[in-house]
Amino acid sequence: MSSCATWNLGASGQRKVKGKTFVILGASSGFGRGVAEQLGAYGANVVLAARRTDLLEEVASQVRAAGGTALVVTTDITKPDEVERLAAATLQQYGKIDVWINMAGVGAIGRFWEIPLEDQARIVDINLKGFIYGSQVAIKQFRSQGYGALIYMGSIESVNPLAYHASYAATKGGVLNLTQALNQELRLDGHKNIRVVNVEPWAVDTPFWQHAANYSGGTARMAAMDPPRKVVNATIRASLRRRNELPVGWKAKGTWMSHRVFPRFTEWFSANIIHKYQIENAPPAPPTSGAVHAPMESGRGVEDGVRKRIKAEKRQQRQNK
Incomplete structure (x- = not known):
């Protein structure tokens, strides 16, 4: 069980979330699972989409047990017809979509020239093209109903690309540009109650690392990882606030600010x-x-224990000296 019951939004925020319908693409583990379970605790309607049906059913049971409602729709974000089917199933069940969260994502770690081309192409299919498919479906519905929030799980790499993450960083930069362009188009079209938000965390301890393609020669990781609860809370708050870009935590905020002043x-x-x-x-x-x-x-939970494993390795190294 990976309950998020202790991750608190506050009474006012919880009241605003209760009864709203959230679609989460990438809901089977990591941030997506964390957001889904927390929304359940707030009494939301949660539509769970990912490729792992059995795991989605497990998350759905957690959502219902916490007090929310849940609908499972197995979806591959890289297939436009499946994304459209997801929206149709949501509307049939709940009649509206208040928040659409494009959260599915995967990485490829290693020197750019050593990562197979087919892996890099698939990163683009999931992290960028998939977001475009979901965004078009969501915005069409939002324009029809007159309101809605479209949330992207970006990264601080949307702003500051990392070595050994070249294709991943490229997709996250694309997602930020998509966010900014869509917000301007919606403004020009007079849609004041529709907005797009790019959430930008630092590296976080989720199953992302074991799910990533890895050709670096080393176990996938990054320094000073954050706990996922920061990003879970920030994502839900992003659905309530009028901010279009949201670095999460002091490391992401510091990097964001540093890159504006000293990019290279x-x-x-x-x-x-x-x-x-x-x-x-x-x-x-x-x-x-x-x-x-x-x-x-x-890689089925919200948190994946990467930080604990790194600490254990460091203790063992000190003992061996």
Whole structure:
């Protein structure tokens, strides 16, 4: 069980969320699962979409047990017809969509020239093209009903790209540009009650790391990971507030601000950090395409214990000296 019952939005926010209908693409683990379970505790209607049907049913049971309602719609975000079917099923069940969250995502870690082209193309299919498919369906519905919030799970890499994440960073930069362009189009079209929000976390301890394609030679990781509750709370708050870009946590905010003032230095410094943690010091790991082409059985929770494993490794290293 990965209940998020202790992650609190506040009484006023909870009242605003109760009874609203949220569609979550990427709801089977990580941020998506965390947001879904928390919304259940707030009494929301939660539509769960991802590729792992059995896991979606497990999340749905948690949502219902917490006090919300849940609808499971197995969906591959890279297939436009499935995304349209997801919207149709939601409207048939609930009659509206208040918030649409494009949260499905996967990474590829390693030197750009060593990552297979088919893996990099699939990253674009999921992280960027999939967001475009979901966005068009959501915005059409929002324009029809006159309101709605479209939330993207971006990354601080939307602003500050990381070495060894080239294709992933490219998609997250594309998502930020999509956010900004769509907000201007909606403004020009007179849609004051429709907005698009890009949520930008720092590296977070979720199953993302074991689901990523990894050709770096080391176990997938990053320095100073945040707990997922920060991003879960920020994502739900983003549905209530009129902000279009939302760095999450002091590390993301600091990087965001630093990149505005010293962009090349910030990229250089960040690259050195990930080189140390991912290339020089990470325990060896074999090449893998992760969950890029097909779902994995493992990595089912909100948090994945990466930080605990790193601490254990450091303790063992000190003992061995």
